[in-house]
Amino acid sequence: MNEYPSKVLQEAVEAISSLPGVGSRSALRLALHLLRQPAENIHHFASAIDDLGTKIHYCKECNMVSDEELCSICSDTRRDHNTICVVESVRDVMSIEATGQYHGVYHVLGGIISPINGIGPGDLSIDSLVERLQRQEAKTEVILALSGDVEGETTSFYLYRKISGLAGKISTLARGLGFGDDLEYADSLTLGRSIVNRQEFRP
Amino acid sequence: MNEYPSKVLQEAVEAISSLPGVGSRSALRLALHLLRQPAENIHHFASAIDDLGTKIHYCKECNMVSDEELCSICSDTRRDHNTICVVESVRDVMSIEATGQYHGVYHVLGGIISPINGIGPGDLSIDSLVERLQRQEAKTEVILALSGDVEGETTSFYLYRKISGLAGKISTLARGLGFGDDLEYADSLTLGRSIVNRQEFRP
Numbered sequence: 583m584n585e586y587p588s589k590v591l592q593e594a595v596e597a598i599s600s601l602p603g604v605g606s607r608s609a610l611r612l613a614l615h616l617l618r619q620p621a622e623n624i625h626h627f628a629s630a631i632d633d634l635g636t637k638i639h640y641c642k643e644c645n646m647v648s649d650e651e652l653c654s655i656c657s658d659t660r661r662d663h664n665t666i667c668v669v670e671s672v673r674d675v676m677s678i679e680a681t682g683q684y685h686g687v688y689h690v691l692g693g694i695i696s697p698i699n700g701i702g703p704g705d706l707s708i709d710s711l712v713e714r715l716q717r718q719e720a721k722t723e724v725i726l727a728l729s730g731d732v733e734g735e736t737t738s739f740y741l742y743r744k745i746s747g748l749a750g751k752i753s754t755l756a757r758g759l760g761f762g763d764d765l766e767y768a769d770s771l772t773l774g775r776s777i778v779n780r781q782e783f784r785p
Numbered sequence: 786m787n788e789y790p791s792k793v794l795q796e797a798v799e800a801i802s803s804l805p806g807v808g809s810r811s812a813l814r815l816a817l818h819l820l821r822q823p824a825e826n827i828h829h830f831a832s833a834i835d836d837l838g839t840k841i842h843y844c845k846e847c848n849m850v851s852d853e854e855l856c857s858i859c860s861d862t863r864r865d866h867n868t869i870c871v872v873e874s875v876r877d878v879m880s881i882e883a884t885g886q887y888h889g890v891y892h893v894l895g896g897i898i899s900p901i902n903g904i905g906p907g908d909l910s911i912d913s914l915v916e917r918l919q920r921q922e923a924k925t926e927v928i929l930a931l932s933g934d935v936e937g938e939t940t941s942f943y944l945y946r947k948i949s950g951l952a953g954k955i956s957t958l959a960r961g962l963g964f965g966d967d968l969e970y971a972d973s974l975t976l977g978r979s980i981v982n983r984q985e986f987r988p
Contacts, residue, residue, distance in 0.1 A: 624837050627800045631801075647790050672820070
C-alpha cells in the first residue's frame with residue numbers, strides 16, 4: 583500500500599501542504615476534516631478558492647484587489663484623492679484601513695524591489711504610479727509606506743527619484759518607538775532615530 | 786469600505802477559516818498567498834479539494850477511503866483476510882499502516898459512539914461489520930483498536946456484545962507504558978495496567 587490510501591486524498595493533501603506554514607501532517611488533518619463534510623460544503627469551499635483565480639479584479643487606478651473595475655476606495659468621492667499612499671501589498675492597505683486614521687487613496691506596488699528574489703522595478707506597478715501622478719494635480723502628496731528594511735528603503739529611494747518632479751510632497755511613515763514601548767528593550771537604531779526625529783510635545 | 790476590499794476575497798477567507806485550527810488572520814494570509822499564484826495553480830488547488838467531495842469512494846468491504854470500489858488493502862491477496870482490525874477513522878488506518886507491523890485487513894467505523902455528540906451505533910458502520918463476519922470463516926480474529934477513553938471503551942464493549950458469537954477471537958490493543966517512558970512520569974492508571982498485564986520477559 584502507498585502511504586496514502588487514495589490518489590484523490592493524496593492530491594488534496596499535496597495541494598493543501600503547498601500553502602505556506604502548513605506541513606504534511608496538518609494538511610492531512612485538514613483534508614480528512616473536509617472529507618467528513620457533505621459534498622456540497624466541499625464544493626462551496628473549493629469554488630470560493632477557485633473564484634480567487636477567476637473573479638478577482640484589480641482596481642485599474644490603484645491596483646488593489648476589487649470586485650469592480652474601480653475599487654471601493656478609489657470610487658469613494660469623500661476620500662482625499664490628492665494624497666496617495668504607496669504600499670507593497672493588499673495586506674498593507676487592509677492594515678492601514680483598519681487604523682481608521684487615513685482618508686486618502688492608495689497605490690499597491692504588488693511587491694518590493696528585491697534583487698535576491700529577482701524582483702526588479704519592472705515587475706512592480708511603478709509605471710502606472712508615474713502615469714497616475716502625471717494625470718493628477720501637481721500638489722498631490724505621495725506617502726511612501728514601505729517596510730523599514732533594506733529592500734523597502736531601496737524601493738522608497740527608487741520611487742523618490744522617479745516621482746520627485748511629479749508629486750507636490752513626498753513623505754514617509756514616522757518611525758520610532760511603538761506606543762507603550764519600554765526604552766530599555768528598544769533596539770538602538772530605532773531609539774537613535776526616535777531621538778533625532780523627536781517631535782514637539784503636545785499634551 | 787468594508788473590512789475586506791472584495792467580496793470574493795472575503796468569501797475565500799471565510800471558507801479557509803472554517804477549517805479547524807485556522808483563524809481569520811491565518812486564513813487571510815493563506816488567501817492572499819493563493820491570490821499571488823497564477824489562476825491555473827489556484828484552479829488546480831481548488832479542483833484537488835473539490836475532488837474530495839466527488840471522486841472519493843469508500844471501500845465496500847472495509848469503508849476505507851479508496852479510488853476503487855475495493856481499497857488497495859482489501860484487494861491485496863497477500864494480506865491476512867482472517868484478521869480484521871476495527872478502527873475509528875481513516876487516519877487510524879494510516880497510522881497503523883505506517884508501523885509496518887500489521888498484515889491483516891481493516892474495518893473503519895467512521896466514528897465512535899458518543900451520546901454527547903449525538904453519535905449512536907446506527908451512525909457507524911457496525912451493521913456492515915456484522916454482515917462481513919457472517920460471510921467470513923468462523924475463526925476470524927477481530928482486533929478492537931479504538932481509543933482508550935470512555936467513548937472508545939463504550940464502543941469496544943458495544944461491539945464485543947454484537948460480534949462475540951461471530952468472531953473466532955476478539956482482542957484489543959496492548960496498553961501500558963510507551964517505549965522509552967519513565968516510570969516516574971507515567972500516570973498511575975497506565976502504570977497499574979502495565980503491572981496487571983505484565984508480559985513474559987523475552988530478552
